Amino acid sequence: MNNxxxxxxxxxxxxxxxxxxxxxxxxGLGLSIYSDKSSALPPQALRPPGALxxxxxxxxxxxxxxCVRDCPYDILKLGQxxxxxxxxTPYFEARKIPCEMCxxxxxxxxxxxxxxxxxxxxxxxxxxxLAVLIDHESCLNYLGLRCDVCYRxxxxxxxAITLQAQRNKRTGKHTRFIPVVHSKFCxxxxxxxxxxxxxxxxxxxxxxxxxQGKSSEHYRLxxxxxxxxxxxxxxxALELPSYKPVFKVPGVKQ
Amino acid sequence: MSHVITMIKARRWLILRRIxxxxxxxxxLLGPLFDYWILKGNLSSSLFLDKIPMSDxxxxxxxxxxxxxLFKTALIGGLIIFSLYFLIGGRVYCSWVCPLNIVTDLxxxxxEKLNIKGKKRQFSPNRFIRYWVLALTLLxxxxxxxxxxxxxxxxxxxxxxxxxxxxIGWLVILFIFLFDIFISPRGWCGHLCPVGAFYSLIxxxxxxxxxxxxxxxxxxxxxxxxxxxEPQVLKPALKGEKNGITPLIASGNCTNCFRCxxxxxxxxxxxxxxxxx
Numbered sequence: 262m263n264n265x266x267x268x269x270x271x272x273x274x275x276x277x278x279x280x281x282x283x284x285x286x287x288x289g290l291g292l293s294i295y296s297d298k299s300s301a302l303p304p305q306a307l308r309p310p311g312a313l314x315x316x317x318x319x320x321x322x323x324x325x326x327x328c329v330r331d332c333p334y335d336i337l338k339l340g341q342x343x344x345x346x347x348x349x350t351p352y353f354e355a356r357k358i359p360c361e362m363c364x365x366x367x368x369x370x371x372x373x374x375x376x377x378x379x380x381x382x383x384x385x386x387x388x389x390x391l392a393v394l395i396d397h398e399s400c401l402n403y404l405g406l407r408c409d410v411c412y413r414x415x416x417x418x419x420x421a422i423t424l425q426a427q428r429n430k431r432t433g434k435h436t437r438f439i440p441v442v443h444s445k446f447c448x449x450x451x452x453x454x455x456x457x458x459x460x461x462x463x464x465x466x467x468x469x470x471x472x473q474g475k476s477s478e479h480y481r482l483x484x485x486x487x488x489x490x491x492x493x494x495x496x497x498a499l500e501l502p503s504y505k506p507v508f509k510v511p512g513v514k515q
Numbered sequence: 516m517s518h519v520i521t522m523i524k525a526r527r528w529l530i531l532r533r534i535x536x537x538x539x540x541x542x543x544l545l546g547p548l549f550d551y552w553i554l555k556g557n558l559s560s561s562l563f564l565d566k567i568p569m570s571d572x573x574x575x576x577x578x579x580x581x582x583x584x585l586f587k588t589a590l591i592g593g594l595i596i597f598s599l600y601f602l603i604g605g606r607v608y609c610s611w612v613c614p615l616n617i618v619t620d621l622x623x624x625x626x627e628k629l630n631i632k633g634k635k636r637q638f639s640p641n642r643f644i645r646y647w648v649l650a651l652t653l654l655x656x657x658x659x660x661x662x663x664x665x666x667x668x669x670x671x672x673x674x675x676x677x678x679x680x681x682x683i684g685w686l687v688i689l690f691i692f693l694f695d696i697f698i699s700p701r702g703w704c705g706h707l708c709p710v711g712a713f714y715s716l717i718x719x720x721x722x723x724x725x726x727x728x729x730x731x732x733x734x735x736x737x738x739x740x741x742x743x744x745e746p747q748v749l750k751p752a753l754k755g756e757k758n759g760i761t762p763l764i765a766s767g768n769c770t771n772c773f774r775c776x777x778x779x780x781x782x783x784x785x786x787x788x789x790x791x792x
């Protein structure tokens with residue numbers, strides 16, 4: 262053949278292309294698996310106030326650290342390669358150092374990409390996570406003592422955490438004051454978790470997604486619907502004429 | 516004494532370049548070390564004098580592809596950086612700003628000193644491969660909705676690491692350093708890095724170019740080829756006179772490091788604008 266040179270070139274080209282394609286694809290596969298694994302957020306790592314949902318956050322945060330720099334209490338850290346959060350993304354750990362809930366929210370203002378949502382202007386509406394009194398066995402208040410520390414340090418005392426009186430069945434004559442967290446008011450700042458006097462905190466702030474249940478969209482609470490409508494939504498039970506059976510015993514006069 | 520002056524003169528651009536790289540790093544470090552905030556943040560996104568935002572357009576492109584609507588601060592910052600490199604040459608980022616360049620330049624220097632030469636001792640993937648890696652990082656961001664490249668990107672890892680804490684990130688840098696010395700000469704910056712690939716595209720039409728004005732004087736000493744991190748960009752400009760090719764180094768992969776100007780003993784090269792051909 263007189264075009265053997267070009268055939269050889271074409272052959273070489275195809276082999277080279279295949280090599281490049283294989284190499285790059287293999288690299289891509291490794292990269293995406295690694296990225297997938299390293300993007301899982303452990304429950305003890307909390308995002309700064311106003312953070313978008315984790316999935317959106319990982320597409321929006323450019324890992325510049327401006328939120329870290331503008332935090333006046335040096336609470337935020339950027340994930341390092343060996344940290345269990347996506348590299349370079351900001352987080353804090355409530356047990357070590359909780360969010361101080363600055364009124365002007367400087368970390369959100371510093372964010373150039375909107376990964377921390379600039380719509381958040383009232384820190385009391387932040388949802389960094391949700392406190393959960395996770396261990397009822399070691400919590401001192403559950404044991405019948407008056408620790409109350411989580412309740413007292415809560416910036417939204419009597420709203421986010423309330424004390425609920427219960428009978429202490431162990432003694433039979435005392436009251437237990439059970440700390441109860443209300444998701445409507447809890448910002449997930451982590452003050453309670455940090456302050457818990459136990460060696461391992463009995464109350465922990467978890468990502469809302471982990472901590473909260475969610476009922477189906479179509480569920481309605483009867484008593485709420487009744488209050489909204491101002492009347493019961495169920496039609497009154499039918500009034501049927503009552504019928505009293507009469508037993509007649511033959512031969513006996515009634 | 517005159518000996519020292521000649522030494523410095525022969526490395527004028529190299530010294531200026533190191534000053535540029537180190538002072539940018541220093542300006543970023545002034546904040547965390549001395550509470551003096553001229554540059555805040557890192558190369559991914561920063562704030563100059565607490566007013567002017569600057570953002571890496573490569574990152575913003577990934578973020579946009581991953582499905583995030585860009586916020587105005589980042590958009591303005593991205594536009595500023597884009598325009599800057601569009602004018603002065605995209606890969607000026609690589610040679611005058613990027614902290615990893617100091618590491619890979621050192622690796623190249625050590626490789627030369629150790630005299631590791633010969634085709635058999637090197638792995639030299641096609642220089643075009645970086646564009647495949649670039650395309651891959653963009654594609655993966657789009658598919659996964661996550662900034663995939665940022666989970667490993669050694670450039671931002673190093674810069675962020677110096678400012679915010681490195682952890683075991685040093686190992687990645689060490690690996691690239693050793694890779695460049697023993698496995699692939701100029702392997703990272705010249706063949707693989709998608710950040711450089713992205714900036715080479717921005718700088719394709721850049722204003723500032725190296726010009727081989729006196730190419731008739733070239734005595735084929737090959738010194739420029741030896742120092743150039745992207746030697747393939749030299750030949751068309753240097754040897755293209757017969758074919759009517761412009762003496763401008765046209766490739767977007769020229770990093771405008773100006774080392775060729777430094778080393779040329781017959782002053783072939785000059786820094787120039789793309790219009791004075």
